Amino acid sequence: MSRKWSYELNGGTMGPDPLGSNKHVSDSQNGTVTAKGADNTLELKKKRANDVATAPFKGLFQTGFMMWMSGSSINIFSIMITAMAFVNPVKALFNVHGAFTGLDDGKLDLTQFKLIFIAANFVAIGVALYKCGTMGLLPTTSCDWTWLLPIKQAIEASAAAVPIS
Structure with missing residues (x-):
């Protein structure tokens, strides 16, 4: 008697793939077998x-708060927070390629993602500069x-009369 949710592990013959193994998926329209692992990895x-x-957009709300x-x-507290909000995005801008090194394998074009990363860090720098402006640290008035x-230079000069003795 076989249960509804049972699977024979000691079958001896190579039958269907084990549960959870999705190495190949057949395309029902073309009848071809494609490797799901490569598409899934991409x-x-x-x-x-x-x-x-x-990620910089996600941290922006916490920094703004x-x-x-x-x-x-x-x-000292507000200056330290503002300095942190300014320095961290600048460091991230100098390390754009380092942030994506684990993902750069030559198959995936990372240009769009890097541009989003740069834009997000410029927004974070803008928020920090706005905070500096509200604190009066930026020269914004005449x-x-x-x-x-x-x-x-004065063209004329005047002095009090000194008596001669």
Whole structure:
């Protein structure tokens, strides 16, 4: 008596593939057998590359919340969070190829994913610069540039009369 969900492991003859083995899948339209493993690996690499490319967007909300919680006053905590929000994307921009080295096998074109990664890091840098602007650390007003104005030389001079003794 065979159960509905049983499988004979000691059959001795090579029958169908074991449960969970999906080495080959037959295409019912063409009647051809394609290797599912290669297609599956490529799709997994595309998914992983997309995860790596969009990772800066995922961390952007946490960083933005931390910057919002630190306030707009200038203190050590808010400066450290803002510096971290600026330095980490800059480091990531210098290591774009390093972020995708595990996925680069020559078969998958990573250009689109790298461009998404670069754009996401530029958005993160923009958020950090906005925070610097709200804290007053960026020169955004005309009085921030007064040191560039030339010093006017006086044409005339006046002095008090000194009695001669």
